[in-house]
Amino acid sequence: MATNPSAKFGTMRGRPPEEAKFFWTGGPIEVAPRTWFASQFSGCVAFETDDGLVLVDTGTKQFAPALAAMLRQKTQAPVHTAIYTHGHIDHAYGLDRFLIPGQKKPRVIAHSAMPARFQRYHDTARHNAALNARQFGGTVEAQSADAYAAFGQPPIPPDTLYDDRLNITVGGEEFELHHCKGETDDHTWVWSPSRRVLCPGDLFIWAVPNDGNPQKVQRFAWERAKGLREMAAKKPNALCPGHGGPVAGDEAKIARMLTETADFLDTVVSRTVAAMNNGSPPHVDIVTGIDLPKSDSPWLQPVYDDTEFLVRNVIRYYGGWWSGRPSELKPAPRAVLAREIAALAGGAAKLAERAEAIASNGDFRLACHLADFALEAAPSDAAVQARVAAIYDRRADTETSLMTINIFNSASAYAKAGKPFA
Numbered sequence: 300m301a302t303n304p305s306a307k308f309g310t311m312r313g314r315p316p317e318e319a320k321f322f323w324t325g326g327p328i329e330v331a332p333r334t335w336f337a338s339q340f341s342g343c344v345a346f347e348t349d350d351g352l353v354l355v356d357t358g359t360k361q362f363a364p365a366l367a368a369m370l371r372q373k374t375q376a377p378v379h380t381a382i383y384t385h386g387h388i389d390h391a392y393g394l395d396r397f398l399i400p401g402q403k404k405p406r407v408i409a410h411s412a413m414p415a416r417f418q419r420y421h422d423t424a425r426h427n428a429a430l431n432a433r434q435f436g437g438t439v440e441a442q443s444a445d446a447y448a449a450f451g452q453p454p455i456p457p458d459t460l461y462d463d464r465l466n467i468t469v470g471g472e473e474f475e476l477h478h479c480k481g482e483t484d485d486h487t488w489v490w491s492p493s494r495r496v497l498c499p500g501d502l503f504i505w506a507v508p509n510d511g512n513p514q515k516v517q518r519f520a521w522e523r524a525k526g527l528r529e530m531a532a533k534k535p536n537a538l539c540p541g542h543g544g545p546v547a548g549d550e551a552k553i554a555r556m557l558t559e560t561a562d563f564l565d566t567v568v569s570r571t572v573a574a575m576n577n578g579s580p581p582h583v584d585i586v587t588g589i590d591l592p593k594s595d596s597p598w599l600q601p602v603y604d605d606t607e608f609l610v611r612n613v614i615r616y617y618g619g620w621w622s623g624r625p626s627e628l629k630p631a632p633r634a635v636l637a638r639e640i641a642a643l644a645g646g647a648a649k650l651a652e653r654a655e656a657i658a659s660n661g662d663f664r665l666a667c668h669l670a671d672f673a674l675e676a677a678p679s680d681a682a683v684q685a686r687v688a689a690i691y692d693r694r695a696d697t698e699t700s701l702m703t704i705n706i707f708n709s710a711s712a713y714a715k716a717g718k719p720f721a
């Protein structure tokens with residue numbers, strides 16, 4: 300993911316500046332006395348104490364040198380304690396770049412679920428590379444060797460693990476660490492009671508929360524909502540998010556940002572559970588039938604994840620993998636089905652043609668089913684490849700969330716290569 304950041308930023312062209320908050324880059328900003336925030340795609344926070352720095356998050360391997368250079372404009376104190384808010388590669392992989400030459404190895408704290416995450420990355424490195432290639436708009440074949448190497452242990456793994464709650468004292472000051480599932484099962488939010496600074500990690504990202512990601516393991520929107528309310532109850536005076544810019548000196552705004560996001564998530568979850576309780580229809584029927592909440596607030600725009608995908612993760616948590624369609628319990632191979640449908644339609648070219656016509660009327664959901672069948676029925680037909688790629692290119696242009704845009708861009712790249720996802 301860190302291998303091709305331009306893919307991320309490219310998707311924000313033409314969007315209102317407030318939406319670009321998710322991609323905010325800047326700093327160092329002093330959010331409280333002796334407390335600095337900086338962000339290069341992902342954020343990090345340095346609390347300077349009399350015994351050295353408490354550092355919350357460390358960026359990606361790629362951006363850590365720039366992040367560290369920003370913070371080092373303000374403080375040369377050694378890192379006493381580092382806290383990884385979660386084990387994603389844009390938070391836990393840059394610590395080595397923040398250390399002062401010759402300094403003692405810092406204590407590194409994380410939630411107890413984090414080592415299992417690193418093991419999973421190691422065990423599924425090529426799978427992960429494929430998922431991230433798609434999430435960022437390409438094909439796995441086009442990934443560099445770095446993309447595989449990116450997954451596994453971070454350069455400095457955590458040495459101190461905790462379960463639910465941990466209070467630490469550094470330089471005579473207390474810092475609270477709270478576990479909260481949300482985007483991941485290993486998330487920590489950090490609260491400094493004396494400076495009133497909140498570091499939520501990716502539990503707050505200036506966008507519809509990343510609790511739906513279609514390719515990743517289970518996420519926990521309802522747990523995040525609970526955690527956001529606990530954070531709001533602390534009445535923070537500064538918010539230093541995992542992605543996007545900081546807010547400092549505006550308690551009312553921070554409270555609104557946290558509670559509105561919690562309300563948004565609770566609405567998605569309760570509507571999904573209600574739909575499931577209404578006879579447990581097939582998953583697609585729940586997803587396409589639900590009334591999704593929308594917000595005008597700049598911190599609740601679907602610029603990264605897609606609200607529809609949050610519904611999917613709620614369904615997955617409460618049920619099994621079966622879609623609910625009888626034919627999909629033990630389905631035919633897709634290529635066989637695609638060839639049969641193409642034969643009925645008069646050939647893959649006919650299917651692609653019909654897909655184009657439907658797309659031209661704006662119904663990309665329907666058009667792409669036919670486009671997939673066309674490509675799967677005739678993957679080496681150059682004309683079909685081009686038509687299908689063009690439909691996905693056009694569809695990507697109609698979407699707002701990075702994940703949706705890039706998966707459709709990836710579908711186009713695969714189509715051009717004559718390789719349906721299937």
Ligand SMILES: [Zn+2]
Nearest residue numbers: 341389501541
């Ligand atoms: Zn992140």
